[in-house]
Amino acid sequence: MMGGATARVPAKINLHLGVGPLRDDGYHELSTLYCALSLYDEVTVRGDDALSVTVRGENRRQVPSDATNLAARAVVALARHAGMDPHVAITIDKTIPVAGGMAGGSADAAGALVAAARLWRLDIARDELLAIAAELGSDVPFSVVGGAALGTGRGEQLLPVLHRGALHWVLAVSGSGLSTPDVYREIDRLRARDGDDQPAAAGVARPDELMQALASGDVRAVAPLLHNDLQPAALSLQPMLRRTLRAGREAGALAGIVSGSGPTCAFLCADEDAAVRVAAELSGSGVAKAVRTASGPVAGARLIAVN
Numbered sequence: 117m118m119g120g121a122t123a124r125v126p127a128k129i130n131l132h133l134g135v136g137p138l139r140d141d142g143y144h145e146l147s148t149l150y151c152a153l154s155l156y157d158e159v160t161v162r163g164d165d166a167l168s169v170t171v172r173g174e175n176r177r178q179v180p181s182d183a184t185n186l187a188a189r190a191v192v193a194l195a196r197h198a199g200m201d202p203h204v205a206i207t208i209d210k211t212i213p214v215a216g217g218m219a220g221g222s223a224d225a226a227g228a229l230v231a232a233a234r235l236w237r238l239d240i241a242r243d244e245l246l247a248i249a250a251e252l253g254s255d256v257p258f259s260v261v262g263g264a265a266l267g268t269g270r271g272e273q274l275l276p277v278l279h280r281g282a283l284h285w286v287l288a289v290s291g292s293g294l295s296t297p298d299v300y301r302e303i304d305r306l307r308a309r310d311g312d313d314q315p316a317a318a319g320v321a322r323p324d325e326l327m328q329a330l331a332s333g334d335v336r337a338v339a340p341l342l343h344n345d346l347q348p349a350a351l352s353l354q355p356m357l358r359r360t361l362r363a364g365r366e367a368g369a370l371a372g373i374v375s376g377s378g379p380t381c382a383f384l385c386a387d388e389d390a391a392v393r394v395a396a397e398l399s400g401s402g403v404a405k406a407v408r409t410a411s412g413p414v415a416g417a418r419l420i421a422v423n
């Protein structure tokens with residue numbers, strides 16, 4: 117079957133990332149508030165004679181273009197589910213920072229699922245698609261759904277969260293990535309060193325106050341409630357990030373936080389104009405490889421072209 121379909125998929129940050137205890141399956145129990153941001157990858161899937169992956173964009177060399185690419189794994193998983201051959205050419209136009217704690221690989225997997233489901237005209241229920249997404253990675257279901265959502269379990273169980281208006285962000289992208297498993301291992305090491313079970317127990321509490329602030333649309337109520345349990349672990353592995361966080365606050369952001377497992381730092385600003393000012397100042401400070409502005413919550417994976 118020839119023809120093609122293109123999906124656009126947002127990056128994410130975690131407005132709250134509570135990390136609970138390590139489970140027997142090697143994952144941590146989470147309580148996280150995901151927020152999709154207006155920084156997008158595009159994934160195109162075309163009928164072809166074999167499975168292939170092409171990655172385009174500045175960061176293409178950091179992304180595998182073989183069968184280990186999460187978009188390729190997504191197509192294979194969906195094809196198996198539907199009894200199809202996974203013979204498609206996948207093209208990823210990459211804008212989301214790689215290994216940046218912004219779920220770039222998960223976004224590509226979500227985009228590939230949505231685009232391939234359309235290409236093959238599959239009559240697949242949303243829940244079935246989300247179950248396949250969850251097998252590919254803890255963050256992949258959220259990349260499909262987008263908006264703002266509470267994630268529990270290992271992050272794959274989602275509940276939509278009410279939100280009003282848009283939040284305006286500045287993102288400081290680091291020159292070197294952090295591996296997600298390394299950052300989770302580091303939090304375990306720091307917690308074992310401190311010999312305190314309390315942080316892990318508190319990690320699974322629901323961020324009710326933050327959810328209320330998000331529903332009210334009051335950015336100044338949201339700012340002091342941003343929280344990331346993985347931040348000390350990311351800072352331990354990349355101490356330079358302390359300077360980045362300080363520079364963002366000095367540039368006028370309301371609050372700054374490491375995004376997920378890092379090392380991207382996300383700064384919440386009072387409004388869009390403030391974000392542009394903070395971004396300009398941060399660009400000049402030399403603490404980041406690249407500085408971007410983005411807003412959110414935005415919608416999850418969406419088809420933008422079918423032919």
Ligand SMILES: C[C@@](CO)(OP(=O)(O)O)[C@H](O)COP(=O)(O)OP(=O)(O)OC[C@H]1O[C@@H](n2ccc(N)nc2=O)[C@H](O)[C@@H]1O
Binds near residue numbers: 143144252
């Ligand atoms: C930290 C978070 C926060 O949203 O995102 P990133 O910052 O990486 O984007 C996620 O928990 C990352 O999700 P994702 O990148 O999909 O991870 P997965 O592929 O499912 O798991 C990769 C590895 O991370 C660790 N892991 C992941 C999720 C979880 N709840 N507990 C864990 O301990 C495990 O070591 C696992 O083997």
Ligand SMILES: Nc1ncnc2c1ncn2[C@@H]1O[C@H](COP(=O)(O)OP(=O)(O)O)[C@@H](O)[C@H]1O
Binds near residue numbers: 178186214218296
């Ligand atoms: N489509 C993809 N895009 C980005 N990274 C991918 C992809 N497929 C596999 N990877 C690998 O997954 C790792 C995690 O990347 P990414 O998902 O961007 O970061 P994070 O987990 O911090 O959000 C990268 O080191 C990369 O080698």
